Amino acid sequence: MSALKKIEQTGWLRGSSAGCRPRFRERRNCWRLVLLGPPGVGKGTQSQLLKQRLGTCHLSTGDLFRAACSRTGCNSTPAMVEALNFMRRGELVPDSTVWDMVRERSECLQCRAGFLLDGFPRTLPQAEQLQAFLEEALLPLTGVVEYKMPLDVIIQRLSGRRVCESCNAVFHITSRPPKVEGVCNDCGGRLYQRPDDCPASISVRMEAYQKSTAPLIHYYADLGLLASIDADGTADQVFARTMGALVPRARRVNN
Ligand code: AP5
Numbered sequence: 001m002s003a004l005k006k007i008e009q010t011g012w013l014r015g016s017s018a019g020c021r022p023r024f025r026e027r028r029n030c031w032r033l034v035l036l037g038p039p040g041v042g043k044g045t046q047s048q049l050l051k052q053r054l055g056t057c058h059l060s061t062g063d064l065f066r067a068a069c070s071r072t073g074c075n076s077t078p079a080m081v082e083a084l085n086f087m088r089r090g091e092l093v094p095d096s097t098v099w100d101m102v103r104e105r106s107e108c109l110q111c112r113a114g115f116l117l118d119g120f121p122r123t124l125p126q127a128e129q130l131q132a133f134l135e136e137a138l139l140p141l142t143g144v145v146e147y148k149m150p151l152d153v154i155i156q157r158l159s160g161r162r163v164c165e166s167c168n169a170v171f172h173i174t175s176r177p178p179k180v181e182g183v184c185n186d187c188g189g190r191l192y193q194r195p196d197d198c199p200a201s202i203s204v205r206m207e208a209y210q211k212s213t214a215p216l217i218h219y220y221a222d223l224g225l226l227a228s229i230d231a232d233g234t235a236d237q238v239f240a241r242t243m244g245a246l247v248p249r250a251r252r253v254n255n
Contacts (some may be wrong), residue, residue, distance in 0.1 A: 002119050012059050013067040029254050030114030031056050032139060033246070034121070034130075034225075036216060037147030039205040040158035041231045042238060044170045045120045046147070049239045056113055061120040063168050064101055065093065066194075090196050090204030092212055095125045102130075108136055123212045127219050144220040145242055147231035151206070153192045158202055162191040176235065 031054045035043045047058040069084050079100070083093040102109075102120060109115055121127040134141060160173040162182075166189030171178045178184060182191050196205065220226040227245035231238050 005107075012057065012105055014063060019194040030244060031116070031246075032109075032111060032114050032134075032251060033140045033142055034117045034144040034220070035147070036144060036213065036220075037231065038154060038209045039202065040161070041147040041149050042157070042235065043147060044168075045143075045176070046237050046239060046242060047116050047254075048169065049235065050116055053239075053243070054114070054116070056116045057111060058118060059105075059108055059120070060118040060120075060168070061098060061101070062087075062118075066168075077164060087178065087202070087247075089197055090201030090208065092122060092208050095123055095129075098122070098126060101130050103133075106133065109133065110139065114142075121216060124215055124219060127216050131223075140253060141225055142253050143227055143246055144225045145246070146217050146220075146226060146228045147238070149231040153232060153253050154206075155202065158197050159199075161194065161197055163194055164189040165192050166190075182206075227228045 033050070033056070035047065037043055043059065044062075047060070050056065051058045065080075065083055065087055068080055079097050083097045086093045098120065098220060117130075121130050157172065157175075160175070162171045162178070163169070164171075164187065166185035167184060167187045169184050169186045169189075170176070171184075171191060178191060183189075184191060195201070217226065217228075227242075227249065229238065229241050229245060
């Protein structure tokens with residue numbers, strides 16, 4: 001794992017900004033993005049590509065909860081144990097727990113390198129809390145990307161997904177296989193299948209998305225921030241579509 005990746009993960013995953021070293025000095029021209037879309041649509045995969053191109057940190061609330069679980073062996077605070085139980089079943093973690101975790105890491109949102117939020121916000125109250133925080137800190141979002149794809153393709157993607165237990169890189173057994181089976185290309189870590197990628201949890205997660213997260217699409221469309229992207233096709237094709245939608249938007253925000 002590169003030194004930079006380790007530093008980013010320390011800042012966001014452990015809740016401390018100590019040792020963070022943003023690549024860009026100016027706050028002005030950095031990218032502040034939110035990625036929306038159902039579970040398995042490819043947000044984490046696109047985050048890896050966007051992070052390399054834009055120099056932003058990838059801030060995933062799902063990675064945050066999984067890291068808290070592996071670090072503590074799930075013997076954390078009662079709120080965290082409760083959060084992890086929600087997550088295993090595929091349900092959303094309560095807003096108050098999520099916002100406490102994000103607020104503890106608010107320095108990541110103010111970083112000069114910008115940010116790429118993946119999995120947050122996920123409910124209207126979370127979106128309103130984030131918007132109020134960003135407005136007060138004078139940190140406008142560059143844009144919000146909504147990825148869209150048919151359900152049957154999503155289910156294929158989730159059932160073949162493998163994730164690196166040490167750097168969270170995402171693979172797929174057929175469409176994005178690692179060079180060596182079960183081993184991460186980036187850091188040599190072990191690849192595992194997420195417990196919430198079982199069929200029962202997938203259907204609960206899809207329902208939670210429709211009920212709680214899909215309304216955010218209207219919220220961000222009304223703010224003039226939304227870019228809807230077709231997520232079918234290869235990861236590189238989806239990435240090219242994403243950049244095609246975001247670059248003109250970034251020019252408008254930064255000028
Ligand atoms: P989280 O970790 O955020 O999961 P998610 O939103 O369900 O999204 P996924 O990570 O499953 O999918 P993805 O869109 O990133 O797809 P990926 O790139 O991996 O959240 C997990 C849980 O945490 C939630 O259920 C909840 O309990 C809790 N939680 C987190 N945040 C919360 C919040 N804010 N509020 C409340 N609760 C919260 O891709 C999937 C697969 O497809 C991979 O194998 C990949 O290799 C493959 N793939 C990707 N793109 C392509 C492509 N173009 N072509 C072919 N294959 C592809």
